[in-house]
Amino acid sequence: MSRLLEVKGLEASYGPTKALHGLDFGLEDGGVTTILGANGAGKTTTLRAISGMVTRNGEITLGGKELSSMRPAEITREGIAHVPEGRGTFVRMSTEDNLQLGAYTRNGKAEIAEDIERVYSYFPILKQRRNQQAGTLSGGEAQMLAVGRALMLRPRLLLLDEPSFGLAPLIVQELFEILKKINSEDGVSMLLVEQNAALALELADHAYLLETGNIVISGTSESILENETVRRSYLGY
Numbered sequence: 001m002s003r004l005l006e007v008k009g010l011e012a013s014y015g016p017t018k019a020l021h022g023l024d025f026g027l028e029d030g031g032v033t034t035i036l037g038a039n040g041a042g043k044t045t046t047l048r049a050i051s052g053m054v055t056r057n058g059e060i061t062l063g064g065k066e067l068s069s070m071r072p073a074e075i076t077r078e079g080i081a082h083v084p085e086g087r088g089t090f091v092r093m094s095t096e097d098n099l100q101l102g103a104y105t106r107n108g109k110a111e112i113a114e115d116i117e118r119v120y121s122y123f124p125i126l127k128q129r130r131n132q133q134a135g136t137l138s139g140g141e142a143q144m145l146a147v148g149r150a151l152m153l154r155p156r157l158l159l160l161d162e163p164s165f166g167l168a169p170l171i172v173q174e175l176f177e178i179l180k181k182i183n184s185e186d187g188v189s190m191l192l193v194e195q196n197a198a199l200a201l202e203l204a205d206h207a208y209l210l211e212t213g214n215i216v217i218s219g220t221s222e223s224i225l226e227n228e229t230v231r232r233s234y235l236g237y
């Protein structure tokens with residue numbers, strides 16, 4: 001596998017407050033990497049820095065192309081789709097219109113229609129809800145729609161911020177199985193932020209542990225699962 005994403009010396013601030021203190025990390029093409037850490041460690045900020053939503057410094061390259069001076073819309077066009085915490089779907093629009101809108105960077109009606117069917121094949125419940133307003137979907141369906149909408153960009157890299165947040169365990173299990181399929185069948189790489197470390201390490205092949213804006217531990221998911229600090233603080237055994 002070659003490197004898809006390469007991040008060097010990434011810093012991000014909110015006004016005078018520095019949230020990230022020079023992160024170095026990367027992601028293999030076709031891989032799933034998770035960022036673990038306590039509340040306020042800087043996980044969300046890392047994703048926001050990659051997609052250009054906060055002021056940042058450092059190098060961010062995707063497939064060798066430098067993104068750090070690009071705006072969010074350009075970064076999206078380069079192939080990075082961000083599924084934010086809180087989902088960000090258009091609640092007054094139908095499920096299908098949300099998916100249509102997800103393809104706003106693309107031309108080609110037939111291909112877009114095909115991709116909508118592909119999203120429905122991953123998430124059959126969304127097909128049943130196709131004409132329903134997004135605001136009336138359950139939490140799990142809304143999260144599926146948020147992922148589906150991001151897939152409509154045909155991304156190379158999906159940034160997922162707490163996809164399990166507020167969902168029932170069975171729904172979470174289902175969602176993560178589908179994410180695994182999207183990764184293995186469509187080859188979409190993923191950078192995943194998750195409070196549920198056990199779940200995240202099951203899906204991911206690599207992990208970074210973030211503490212107050214610094215990476216303190218990194219490695220393969222297997223090695224992280226055996227790490228004493230991670231076990232005690234994040235896995236509870």
Ligand SMILES: Nc1ncnc2c1ncn2[C@@H]1O[C@H](COP(=O)(O)OP(=O)(O)OP(=O)(O)O)[C@@H](O)[C@H]1O
Nearest residue numbers: 014017018019037038039040041042043044045046
């Ligand atoms: N909009 C903001 N304005 C000012 N400070 C912020 C803002 N968003 C985050 N921060 C601060 O930046 C730091 C990192 O926050 P961030 O949200 O990235 O952490 P996190 O690891 O994602 O935590 P959580 O799991 O709570 O979302 C924290 O100290 C936080 O208080």
